[in-house]
Amino acid sequence: DAGVIQSPRHEVTEMGQEVTLRCKPISGHDYLFWYRQTMMRGLELLIYFNNNVPIDDSGMPEDRFSAKMPNASFSTLKIQPSEPRDSAVYFCASSPRQGSTYNSPLHFGNGTRLTVT
Amino acid sequence: AQSVTQLGSHVSVSEGALVLLRCNYSSSVPPYLFWYVQYPNQGLQLLLKYTSAATLVKGINGFEAEFKKSETSFHLTKPSAHMSDAAEYFCAVRVSGAGSYQLTFGKGTKLSVIP
Numbered sequence: 130d131a132g133v134i135q136s137p138r139h140e141v142t143e144m145g146q147e148v149t150l151r152c153k154p155i156s157g158h159d160y161l162f163w164y165r166q167t168m169m170r171g172l173e174l175l176i177y178f179n180n181n182v183p184i185d186d187s188g189m190p191e192d193r194f195s196a197k198m199p200n201a202s203f204s205t206l207k208i209q210p211s212e213p214r215d216s217a218v219y220f221c222a223s224s225p226r227q228g229s230t231y232n233s234p235l236h237f238g239n240g241t242r243l244t245v246t
Numbered sequence: 247a248q249s250v251t252q253l254g255s256h257v258s259v260s261e262g263a264l265v266l267l268r269c270n271y272s273s274s275v276p277p278y279l280f281w282y283v284q285y286p287n288q289g290l291q292l293l294l295k296y297t298s299a300a301t302l303v304k305g306i307n308g309f310e311a312e313f314k315k316s317e318t319s320f321h322l323t324k325p326s327a328h329m330s331d332a333a334e335y336f337c338a339v340r341v342s343g344a345g346s347y348q349l350t351f352g353k354g355t356k357l358s359v360i361p
Contacts, residue, residue, distance in 0.1 A: 237291070
């Protein structure tokens with residue numbers, strides 16, 4: 130089990146540029162989550178998918194953010210155009226469906242540290 | 247809405263001393279509760295979870311947590327701190343039937359262990 134794989138680990142870009150973050154969930158997991166972590170706001174859920182379908186995107190900050198999951202093994206989070214306030218660590222997590230879905234833990238990737246200058 | 251509050255953004259203990267990290271939840275229905283640990287430049291790792299089977303839950307690395315409904319608490323403890331326990335710890339809650347499967351995290355408590 131390779132775990133959740135995120136790329137790149139670090140991304141530095143200039144304001145106004147497009148940024149794409151990538152995630153490969155653990156094989157067989159039905160749920161995929163995107164979180165953002167900042168010192169000020171902690172861990173915030175941006176969006177999550179079930180079987181590749183977006184279920185709750187109420188945490189997406191604004192229209193500059195979009196997420197897709199074209200298949201069970203790949204998801205992207207795109208920011209266009211990027212702004213300095215988007216600087217944060219972005220985590221992808223996946224979760225299996227084990228009996229009662231609500232007690233299934235999330236398995237996190239190592240995150241992408243985004244810096245927008 | 248579900249939420250968790252972690253008391254103390256930073257806790258320092260001496261090596262060998264008791265570790266106590268506090269978490270209180272807010273939920274109108276029985277919650278599912280989790281503790282995660284985050285080491286520098288890494289993602290979050292599951293320490294333990296409460297799923298109503300037992301109020302005292304044992305996790306990895308010698309940690310345990312006790313669910314107390316009357317106090318709406320789920321505090322994390324370890325009898326004897328080790329240098330390797332220095333990390334940030336997050337309490338999280340999920341409520342069944344809330345219409346969303348999201349896991350809501352507390353702000354985190356950074357644990358320092360003094361040699």
